[in-house]
Amino acid sequence: MSETAAQGPRLRPTLDAIPTYKPGKPAGADSYKLSSNENPYDPLPGVLEAAVAAAGSLNRYPDMAVTELTAELAARFGVPAEHIATGTGSVSVAQSLVLSTAGPGDEVMFAWRSFEAYPIITQVAGATPVAVPLTADEAHDLDAMLAAITDRTRLIFVCNPNNPTGVVIHRAELERFLDAVPSDILVVIDEAYIEFIRDEQVPNGIDLYRDRPNVCVLRTFSKAYGLAGLRVGFAIAHEPVATALRKTAVPFGVSRIAQDAALASLRSEDALLERVEALVQERARVAAGLAEQGWTVEDSQANFVWLRLGERTLDFAAACAEAGVVVRPFPGEGVRVTIGETEANSIFLATAAAFRKEL
Ligand SMILES: *Cc1c(COP(=O)(O)O)cnc(C)c1O
Secondary structure (H helix, E strand, O other): OOHHHHOOOOOOHHHHHOOOOOOOOOOOOOOEEOOOOOOOOOOOHHHHHHHHHHHOOOOOOOOOOOHHHHHHHHHHHOOOHHHEEEEOHHHHHHHHHHHHHOOOOOEEEEEEOOOOHHHHHHHHOOOEEEEEEOOOOOOOOHHHHHHOOOOOEEEEEEEOOOOOOOOOOOHHHHHHHHHHOOOOOEEEEEOOOHHHOOOOOOOOHHHHHOOOOOEEEEEEOOOOOOOHHHOOEEEEOOHHHHHHHHHHOOOOOOOHHHHHHHHHHHHOHHHHHHHHHHHHHHHHHHHHHHHHHOOOOOOOOOOEEEEOOHHHHHHHHHHHHHHOEEOEEEOOOEEEEEOOOHHHHHHHHHHHHHHHHOO
């Protein structure tokens, strides 16, 4: 055997620089999982039945064009069906967006800290991540992002509200940004948490995309709709971008089970949105509780809150785990805590109060 054969296959060196995606810690039987921004409720009855019925055809490949869900989304948002591109979660649609626009030597920009998948999918494409620090109040620094644009910039992610800080960008500010970005750069407005927004000054990305060919919107069924386990997300984009997404996506990514469950969840929307409203109320209770305890917490419009704990991050996460709630630490930076079951939120609040007293 030659020496090269013994070394194993040559992998792309660019992979060495890629951080591995860290999923939220699984919670043990005796703890609550507040680490992945999931919806804490069981699937609605109609949704579960649709998924079970669809499982009867699992010897067949699914509908590659995801026809019915695409038609339903097009009708609901008042956009042409050709503008909708689905995928196995919006992360995979985001990856297809990067693969469609950027390769080696090109730049993909995002705020930081923001969604962890952005730097990973950028580097998988061989492109260069450009991470622009958040402002002191945990918001996108849109002026700094504009200043960081180069002739290599191909795509800019804007996460509204931002994961993990929960902070939003208002309409006027976002429009000013979009008007200043060169029209050959794709701007992706990631609205994974839009259903949790109650701040009326936050725009709906779909209104912004309509007359801007370089703007696209990302949505998911994983968060408010409670289908994280089924992997369905989609982009709304003008035709050249949507067509590119269909070329770069893994074929047959959305299963029949996922499509039917997504359709059923749209049909049970009133019940779903009632649950979202309950989570929004819980968010207000948690935010008020933290403020009362003396924490500085920026207003979150998502289903989580962010505590910037710096060096105390891991200690805080350990205290939460000890108390029975698993949160998401970003070592050296802070902790993101999903709004979950009422009891889980109360345990988190009590832990935060005790931790604060010891500081
Ligand atoms: C959770 C999340 C997504 C959605 O991921 P899926 O792949 O659809 O489950 C996308 N963007 C952000 C910012 C998120 O937090």
